[in-house]
Amino acid sequence: KNQVEQSPQSLIILEGKNCTLQCNYTVSPFSNLRWYKQDTGRGPVSLTIMTFSENTKSNGRYTATLDADTKQSSLHITASQLSDSASYICGLTGGGNKLTFGTGTQLKVEL
């Protein structure tokens, strides 16, 4: 069973709208949780990185939240743009300093 589950698998929204992507995890303990954006044909680019003691982290229009009690993280995108169309991947650094990733949410922003 994958230790990091992301939902939804894919999402289509209109430009200018907000959206929230979910990441549920069972990796425990973990030292940090990351969100990456991956454009088609390119490597992932870091959006946020949070330690287990942080609740929220922002990077421009991207805001990540972390609830260690429910083992959930979310990535909120505000005022979406066409360039936000990409795969968003959640990853956790767990025991042995190994990064475990979810399979990602494919976001498409349309006019």
Place this chain on the structure above:
Amino acid sequence: KAGVTQTPRYLIKTRGQQVTLSCSPISGHRSVSWYQQTPGQGLQFLFEYFSETQRNKGNFPGRFSGRQFSNSRSEMNVSTLELGDSALYLCASSPSGASSEAFFGQGTRLTVV
């Protein structure tokens, strides 16, 4: 500052052959990690090298191996290629490992026919 450079960008190999992929990390970064990315499995951790030593290893068969040189450049080798090895192989460099931010290269797209 130059980013992470992976070569080649694309490769087509035949079953049974072997392949070597190269990764040049960001200057000053001592940790290089390798990942296999496929549509169904997402990013799967292969191994991490730090100062020329393998520090962590994922759950991949021994056909997958790597090494790191004194200048932190890293190579990954896959022997006896199988169709299922077709994937995007990504390397990530960081100053000190998984506790610090990782910067990914563009990846090498390997197709095994």
